Amino acid sequence: DGGITQSPKYLFRKEGQNVTLSCEQNLNHDAMYWYRQDPGQGLRLIYYSQIVNDFQKGDIAEGYSVSREKKESFPLTVTSAQKNPTAFYLCASSIYTGTSGFGEQFFGPGTRLTVL
Amino acid sequence: DQQVKQNSPSLSVQEGRISILNCDYTNSMFDYFLWYKKYPAEGPTFLISISSIKDKNEDGRFTVFLNKSAKHLSLHIVPSQPGDSAVYFCAANERNAGKSTFGDGTTLTVKP
Numbered sequence: 001d002g003g004i005t006q007s008p009k010y011l012f013r014k015e016g017q018n019v020t021l022s023c024e025q026n027l028n029h030d031a032m033y034w035y036r037q038d039p040g041q042g043l044r045l046i047y048y049s050q051i052v053n054d055f056q057k058g059d060i061a062e063g064y065s066v067s068r069e070k071k072e073s074f075p076l077t078v079t080s081a082q083k084n085p086t087a088f089y090l091c092a093s094s095i096y097t098g099t100s101g102f103g104e105q106f107f108g109p110g111t112r113l114t115v116l
Numbered sequence: 117d118q119q120v121k122q123n124s125p126s127l128s129v130q131e132g133r134i135s136i137l138n139c140d141y142t143n144s145m146f147d148y149f150l151w152y153k154k155y156p157a158e159g160p161t162f163l164i165s166i167s168s169i170k171d172k173n174e175d176g177r178f179t180v181f182l183n184k185s186a187k188h189l190s191l192h193i194v195p196s197q198p199g200d201s202a203v204y205f206c207a208a209n210e211r212n213a214g215k216s217t218f219g220d221g222t223t224l225t226v227k228p
Contacts, residue, residue: 004159031214033215035218041220042205042218042219042220042221043160043205043218045215045218048214048215050214056214056215058215088157090159090160092159101147101148101209101210101211101212101213101214102209102212102213102214102215102216103165104150104162104165105152105160105162105216106162107152107159107160107161108159109158109159110157110158110159112157
């Protein structure tokens, strides 16, 4: 089945530790995205990548880093510089349609990160 | 400055009635609009979209209306079902910008 996988679903880390969240897609999509959702709030864009080996900062990139070495993979590292890392993290991908730019996004199941 | 706004955090309707979710935007460069549905602790799923060259798009019980002059779009669900209870996000794309701008969401509750 084609889709996006995020692992793990729940993650616990001690304060001050870096942690990497995995995101893999087998949809052959060009673009990939990372969002953060806090309770009662919408989706805030952390980083996005339109092609391999290229990525751009979103609205809340501070304290996060990404890489896009393969089309299928877009891991997110939450560094110790992120002040409030506890949140629900969502990865997504989309295809470039040409006429309409990038189309709808397909989301993974999310990773809930808790920093103790 | 929030470019996509969903001014109603919540909406409650009776089963069988119409649900109308609203969304306003400020960026005139947006040319493609989408609605997503999200259940708790899951990723959003795409529901329906509309291009700026249209004013209406229909898919089963779901219809999206776009009023470009007012920079307003709405999602109509009719008839509403209890399984429609979820958070609905409005999103807008600027051609080739490579990203979407999301609203904060509206929580829809459909009562049996």
